[in-house]
Amino acid sequence: MDEHDDTLSLVLFSGTDDKLHATAVLVAGAAAMGRKVNLFLQYWGLDAFRADRITKDHGVSAEAGPEGAEIVARHAGQHWSEILVQAKDIGEVGIHACALSMEMFQITKDDLDPLVDDVEGVAAFMAEATGPMAFI
């Protein structure tokens, strides 16, 4: 183990495509640089990972406005879910569904895309979240 813990933990609350894409890019960069990543999905962030809607249009943040939404839509890049597949392929990336949000939406692990590794309570996530943490 390194002398400092560079595990990166991200709490993804937001479920719009711009924030999901930005998150996927951060996860991929961290994974490429050999950092362990924990991604905890809550609320709309979790909703976006439902198997039946992961690649559907999740809109963009309110601050984008109509002009910003158009810029995001025009930017031909990979879908955020594909970037996460690559990130998991090259590094140690755990994607965890918040048990409370699962209960709120009344869904089970089977309703989620296979990108999601497991369902976790908040304390289990915190036990793993030993390095810096960001809330998106």
Place this chain on the structure above:
Amino acid sequence: MTQIQITRSIDAKGMPCPGPLMSLIGAIREGEVGDVLEVVSSDEGSRTDIPAWLAKAGHELVEVVEEPGFARFVVRKAR
């Protein structure tokens, strides 16, 4: 003029960040030690990302050739 024999060339032009780096990582993993890979990227992020990743992963940046609108990163798989 370079004398280096390129084992594999990856055209990542038009691919946004972090696409070219991800393509390079995949190609390095598939390659053999001593292979020389070339990544052609128009992504501004590659200029910082590819050298940073190579330093971390322990591979060699042989050269960066600037061309109009893109750059060629020549990389040797070192381990």
